[in-house]
Amino acid sequence: MKAPETVMMSAPAPAPADKADGAGTGAGAPTDVLSVQGVSVHLGGRQILRDVGFRIKAGELTGLIGSNGAGKTTLMRVILGLQAPSQGEVLIGGELRSRRAMKIGYVPQKFMLDPDAPLRARDLVALGIDGQRLGFALPSRRRTELVESMLAAVGAGHLANKRVGRLSGGEQQRVLIAHALVSRPQLLALDEPLANLDLPSGHEVVALLARIAHEQRVAVLISAHEMNPLLPVMDRIVYLAGGRAASGPTGEIVRADVLSHLYGHHVDVLHVHGRVLVVAGGESSGGHGEWAVGADEALTASEPDADGAESGDGSVEVIS
Amino acid sequence: MSAAAGFAPLAPASLIAPGFFSSDAVYTALIIGVLVAIVAGVVGTFTVLRGQSFAGHAFGDLGSTGGSGAYLVGVGPLWGFVVAGIAAAAAMEAIGVQRARGRDLATGIVLGAGLGLAALFLYLDTTATSTSGAAVTILFGSIFAVPASTVPVVVLLAVISLALTALLYRPLMLSSASPELAAARGVPVRTVGALFLVVLALTVALTAITIGSILSTALLIGPAAAALRLTRSPRAALASSAAIGVGTVVIGIVLAYDSNTWPPAGHAWPVSFFIVTLVLIAYLASGVPAHLRRRRDSREARGGAEVPSVGGETASAVSTVVR
Numbered sequence: 231m232k233a234p235e236t237v238m239m240s241a242p243a244p245a246p247a248d249k250a251d252g253a254g255t256g257a258g259a260p261t262d263v264l265s266v267q268g269v270s271v272h273l274g275g276r277q278i279l280r281d282v283g284f285r286i287k288a289g290e291l292t293g294l295i296g297s298n299g300a301g302k303t304t305l306m307r308v309i310l311g312l313q314a315p316s317q318g319e320v321l322i323g324g325e326l327r328s329r330r331a332m333k334i335g336y337v338p339q340k341f342m343l344d345p346d347a348p349l350r351a352r353d354l355v356a357l358g359i360d361g362q363r364l365g366f367a368l369p370s371r372r373r374t375e376l377v378e379s380m381l382a383a384v385g386a387g388h389l390a391n392k393r394v395g396r397l398s399g400g401e402q403q404r405v406l407i408a409h410a411l412v413s414r415p416q417l418l419a420l421d422e423p424l425a426n427l428d429l430p431s432g433h434e435v436v437a438l439l440a441r442i443a444h445e446q447r448v449a450v451l452i453s454a455h456e457m458n459p460l461l462p463v464m465d466r467i468v469y470l471a472g473g474r475a476a477s478g479p480t481g482e483i484v485r486a487d488v489l490s491h492l493y494g495h496h497v498d499v500l501h502v503h504g505r506v507l508v509v510a511g512g513e514s515s516g517g518h519g520e521w522a523v524g525a526d527e528a529l530t531a532s533e534p535d536a537d538g539a540e541s542g543d544g545s546v547e548v549i550s
Numbered sequence: 551m552s553a554a555a556g557f558a559p560l561a562p563a564s565l566i567a568p569g570f571f572s573s574d575a576v577y578t579a580l581i582i583g584v585l586v587a588i589v590a591g592v593v594g595t596f597t598v599l600r601g602q603s604f605a606g607h608a609f610g611d612l613g614s615t616g617g618s619g620a621y622l623v624g625v626g627p628l629w630g631f632v633v634a635g636i637a638a639a640a641a642m643e644a645i646g647v648q649r650a651r652g653r654d655l656a657t658g659i660v661l662g663a664g665l666g667l668a669a670l671f672l673y674l675d676t677t678a679t680s681t682s683g684a685a686v687t688i689l690f691g692s693i694f695a696v697p698a699s700t701v702p703v704v705v706l707l708a709v710i711s712l713a714l715t716a717l718l719y720r721p722l723m724l725s726s727a728s729p730e731l732a733a734a735r736g737v738p739v740r741t742v743g744a745l746f747l748v749v750l751a752l753t754v755a756l757t758a759i760t761i762g763s764i765l766s767t768a769l770l771i772g773p774a775a776a777a778l779r780l781t782r783s784p785r786a787a788l789a790s791s792a793a794i795g796v797g798t799v800v801i802g803i804v805l806a807y808d809s810n811t812w813p814p815a816g817h818a819w820p821v822s823f824f825i826v827t828l829v830l831i832a833y834l835a836s837g838v839p840a841h842l843r844r845r846r847d848s849r850e851a852r853g854g855a856e857v858p859s860v861g862g863e864t865a866s867a868v869s870t871v872v873r
Contacts, residue, residue, distance in 0.1 A: 310733075310734050312733055334734065336730075336731065336735075338728065338730035338731060338734070341728055341730070341731075343728070344599070344601075346778040347599055347727070347778070348595070348599070348777075348778055348783055348784050349723070349727055349783075349784060350782055350783055353723075353783060354727065357720060357723060357724045357731075360720065361720050361721065361723070361724035361731075361732070361735055362720070362724070362732070362735045362736050363721075364718065364719075364720065365717055365719060365720065366719050366720070367720065391782070392782075393782050396847070406731075409731070
């Protein structure tokens with residue numbers, strides 16, 4: 231099967247004007263923090279990901295966008311090394327899975343901690359330094375300073391002595407980001423960090439992540455089912471639909487022709503008051519097939535229909 | 551026994567009945583009780599944090615089977631508790647492989663079968679020895695009846711449990727807080743969990759010898775649950791959990807010894823009763839400051855604990871962290 235995303239990435243256009251992206255456009259391997267190459271995943275007889283490939287450079291903020299069931303979490307697990315791909319490979323800093331965990335800071339979507347759990351923000355961040363090692367960590371001034379400066383860096387210095395289980399969702403996000411960053415990873419990966427946040431907290435977390443990417447020269451990968459909160463800060467986008475991915479500068483990917491090709495049926499990309507809406511279906515009621523461009527048979531898969539069935543409730547279906 | 555204790559219950563000197571410090575049984579009971587309370591306090595904190603209180607209780611129930619079986623073949627009940635605990639840990643790990651839906655059922659069926667076996671063993675114990683002491687000792691404990699020869703084994707098991715907990719400390723804490731975070735950092739979450747089950751089984755064996763297999767959960771969970779309401783850092787929680795456990799065991803032993811002089815005189819009340827009751831009192835009392843703190847915290851939260859903006863001054867902090 232020919233890799234569809236290479237077709238879409240083949241037009242090397244300059245980044246949109248509002249993205250002051252310092253990174254070079256050359257595909258030189260040394261600068262790639264993350265390189266996902268032709269990754270396919272089959273789970274329980276179902277193909278979750280097919281031939282997904284993209285690259286992320288240091289200092290870039292990349293949005294991994296897709297509706298529920300598009301394969302975002304599976305892709306995250308593959309990147310973390312928790313799920314072996316059926317085909318393809320993932321390189322972190324140009325290396326194949328050697329001590330990958332140390333190079334990736336991860337913030338999971340699901341984080342539930344009992345309000346009484348005796349774990350302060352500073353304790354959780356300290357576990358980010360060497361939580362995988364056996365034995366105790368002897369308290370030292372250096373550790374304390376590292377933890378406190380990391381908490382201050384994410385705007386959570388005042389939360390250091392609070393129990394993590396009693397923090398709000400946005401506060402927990404900051405502490406988890408500090409936990410993920412304190413080991414100085416090359417890649418910071420966050421699974422749906424905005425899913426459980428109210429709008430103002432979400433904006434703050436997004437601004438924080440953008441600043442971290444640009445100032446710390448860390449590659450930041452954020453998965454989200456909604457791209458709009460990330461649009462102001464996103465350097466690149468990896469758009470997942472039906473297990474396939476299109477990736478590139480946001481402006482080049484979030485276009486009707488590219489996304490229609492990806493979904494295997496016609497979608498419109500509407501700009502409404504600065505927001506982007508990806509709309510499928512037109513006036514037909516749910517029949518995606520009628521709108522499918524379908525030029526490339528390999529792209530007309532069944533998954534987009536499954537996606538549509540999950541969220542579609544009317545004739546105009548907002549995908550993202 | 552002197553009647554002085556009855557007349558001046560508030561004077562500490564007379565609260566401790568005469569003969570307390572010269573009794574070998576008391577001496578053994580104090581050594582075992584304090585040691586077990588420390589282990590139970592530490593391991594119990596992780597048990598509560600991981601939400602595995604039920605597993606702890608299951609170990610206690612199946613301990614009844616092991617303890618009564620050991621009695622039948624003529625070895626100390628502690629060995630029965632240990633063997634049953636390890637076997638139960640292996641069974642739980644095997645059951646855990648399957649889907650979560652079947653887990654409750656399997657656990658319930660295994661527990662029921664185990665207790666049924668315990669009923670048979672206890673029946674055989676009492677008919678073989680023509681006393682009813684075995685059942686009470688195994689199920690409800692009798693720390694004064696533990697022979698001094700058991701002390702070295704208790705010390706060994708306590709050291710193993712504490713050493714394993716110390717060795718696993720960081721990965722255990724991380725995977726208890728979030729299995730996802732731990733897995734992403736390369737922690738073998740499953741192995742850590744299995745090793746902790748072994749530690750838990752050994753600890754329950756120790757608490758079972760102290761206050762009986764049926765009551766063992768109280769000493770494991772109670773002090774830890776109280777400590778979690780009083781503290782916010784891991785070290786403080788572990789230390790206060792152990793301290794509360796030691797306190798309840800020591801006071802329980804003192805009261806039980808003293809109860810020999812209580813009416814009806816000449817019959818000491820079961821020490822397990824005192825320990826378990828004191829654990830309950832400690833747990834209830836721990837709720838008071840926690841409740842007050844929660845009220846204060848919520849007042850603080852309302853009082854405008856504004857999340858600071860992602861502004862310029864934090865930006866400079868980022869660049870200092872990055873080097």
